Amino acid sequence: MTPPSDSHGGTRSPRASHREAPSLASPVFEIGSLSVFYGDHEAVRDVNMNIGDRQITAMIGPSGCGKSTVLRCFNRMNDLLPTARVVGKVRYHNEDLYGREVDPIEVRRRIGMVFQAPNPFPKSIYDNIAYGPRVGGFKGNLDDLVEETLTHAALWDEVKDKLKSSALGLSGGQQQRLCIARTIAVKPEVILMDEPCSALDPIATAKIEDLMEHLAREFTIIVVTHNMQQAARVSHRTAFFTADVDPQGVRHGRLVEYDETALIFSNPSDQRTEDYISGRFG
Numbered sequence: 481m482t483p484p485s486d487s488h489g490g491t492r493s494p495r496a497s498h499r500e501a502p503s504l505a506s507p508v509f510e511i512g513s514l515s516v517f518y519g520d521h522e523a524v525r526d527v528n529m530n531i532g533d534r535q536i537t538a539m540i541g542p543s544g545c546g547k548s549t550v551l552r553c554f555n556r557m558n559d560l561l562p563t564a565r566v567v568g569k570v571r572y573h574n575e576d577l578y579g580r581e582v583d584p585i586e587v588r589r590r591i592g593m594v595f596q597a598p599n600p601f602p603k604s605i606y607d608n609i610a611y612g613p614r615v616g617g618f619k620g621n622l623d624d625l626v627e628e629t630l631t632h633a634a635l636w637d638e639v640k641d642k643l644k645s646s647a648l649g650l651s652g653g654q655q656q657r658l659c660i661a662r663t664i665a666v667k668p669e670v671i672l673m674d675e676p677c678s679a680l681d682p683i684a685t686a687k688i689e690d691l692m693e694h695l696a697r698e699f700t701i702i703v704v705t706h707n708m709q710q711a712a713r714v715s716h717r718t719a720f721f722t723a724d725v726d727p728q729g730v731r732h733g734r735l736v737e738y739d740e741t742a743l744i745f746s747n748p749s750d751q752r753t754e755d756y757i758s759g760r761f762g
């Protein structure tokens with residue numbers, strides 16, 4: 481029987497995983513009074529949240545409420561947008577991520593990112609994995625690293641006989657797992673994922689979700705998703721964002737509620753969260 485499709489794009493079991501959220505005692509990130517401007521537009525305002533170690537944090541909410549904007553603050557990707565300005569506290573292991581002495585390139589190695597559309601390099605499968613370690617001066621055995629990484633990303637069995645073939649010949653789901661493999665090849669601590677399954681079919685999506693669960697034992701994962709059932713299935717904690725419209729008609733994203741996923745989906749404390757997860761808006 482085909483499981484029912486939800487209004488936000490999921491087709492797997494609608495039940496929340498109700499997994500226990502690991503502790504937030506030593507957070508990887510501490511975000512305080514965070515606002516992000518594009519030019520004069522305050523796109524997101526006053527976000528406060530801590531992100532826990534080796535757990536999956538999902539960010540959900542309607543389009544334009546600033547989820548991707550906040551996600552990009554976690555590895556300084558917003559630095560690459562000339563009009564973007566980040567105000568407030570972003571601490572990573574108790575250090576100011578935006579401090580003057582901090583190298584954004586090193587930040588992006590330790591805090592990797594996977595994007596909405598799979599974007600493998602137009603190179604072989606092998607070279608997609610080997611590229612980052614080579615650039616980073618990896619001195620070990622690259623063949624072993626490629627095998628280990630592809631195994632870790634649950635892709636080895638599917639590609640071991642065609643490592644020298646172009647990555648662009650893989651299916652969309654395989655390309656996305658390759659992109660995840662490419663990210664973990666340089667041994668990051670955190671993986672940011674911006675709607676990683678939105679271009680994928682339900683089977684490919686299920687494989688990525690399984691992979692996320694597996695990787696969360698070792699990595700801290702923050703995922704932006706429009707698919708609420710995905711958030712319910714894979715994440716330990718969920719942050720719900722929405723946008724307020726000021727008297728001038730300008731939209732400002734804000735964090736409405738952040739809690740353990742089981743609570744957000746069973747007993748949210750804010751009516752706007754309740755309305756969103758029950759499909760009444762967004």
Ligand SMILES: Nc1ncnc2c1ncn2[C@@H]1O[C@H](COP(=O)(O)OP(=O)(O)OP(=O)(O)O)[C@@H](O)[C@H]1O
Pocket residue numbers: 518523541542543544545546547548549550561563731733
């Ligand atoms: N590069 C940019 N330059 C100017 N404004 C931007 C830029 N990126 C995002 N914005 C604006 O910031 C606000 C938040 O956008 P953002 O993409 O972060 O929201 P989102 O919740 O991730 O949306 P979606 O779910 O549609 O991806 C929106 O008003 C958007 O137009």
